[in-house]
Amino acid sequence: MKNVREWRIGFKNGIPIALGYFAVSFTFGILAKQAGLNPFEAVFMSATNLTSAGQFAGLTLIATAATIAEIAATQLIINSRYFLMSFALSQRIDPETSFFHRLVMSFGITDEVFGVSVARQGRLSPYYVYGVMSAAIPGWSLGTLFGVISGNILPPRMISALSIALFGMLLAVIIPAAKESKIILGLIILSMVTSFILASIPMLASISSGLKIIILTFVIAGVAAFVFPVKENTYE
């Protein structure tokens, strides 16, 4: 029964993710159609990949008839941040969590699913992650389907408003911790400022956002861990 409860809480927190995903993947569907994909191909890509930046890049790869090596390298750069997220989650779940649960949970690691999962207090239950995935994956796939078949079912005003849902949710994940800890507050401000500076310098603006995320994470979290080691058992 505890598992069902975890699933339910996860599903509830997955609803804003599903709304936000719907808006983003609706846009993806429209672009996929323009790139010449049929509805099946577009939904297939969304349901198997579950990653926004990677899929937008994928459309370019299809258009340019890229080689396997190019496809793999692009995804590796854009999505390498999932490696760090998966690493962080490996320390949040019970060490006894079965191999099977680990295989299934891994499929759902996106920026947002990761966000609401690390925000969960105590040991992370796979069923909580499944609950989030149960909302997020249909949201992502259905949005793609509607985008590719209709193109203009949703008024642009609504798409625009829904597009901020994911960011709002991610803020709700990090801000409460900033209230508790001045170190985290400082890190969040520092991260946003450096990210903004990197995006503003024309020479550096061409760095893929995936690469930027992983470089800044390594540098900022790496230095912070050295200067402010966390002594107590923060995961319990």
Add this chain to the structure above:
Amino acid sequence: MSNAIFVSVVMAAVTYLIRVLPLTLIRKEIKNVYIRSFLYYVPYVTLAVMIFPAILDATASSWSALVGFIVAIIFAYRGASLVSVALLACLSVFCVELFLY
């Protein structure tokens, strides 16, 4: 198999490997204080870098996005739930854009 399906399969395989390797290979609790601290800070840094300045390009206007950003911070700070913060941010963007256009 169409080219689009082929590209999707390769992309999905690479992306899944990135996601699955740490979670399946690292099966023990890491005791090292430095690595533990690093992993503790990772979510805050990664998510903060992802949010800003990307949030400003998310909506139809940077102004509506900026208002949504501030509204989300205020409600998140006051302890509102994930769902409420997300929906209030959407609502504020919607209202600002009604006013702008």
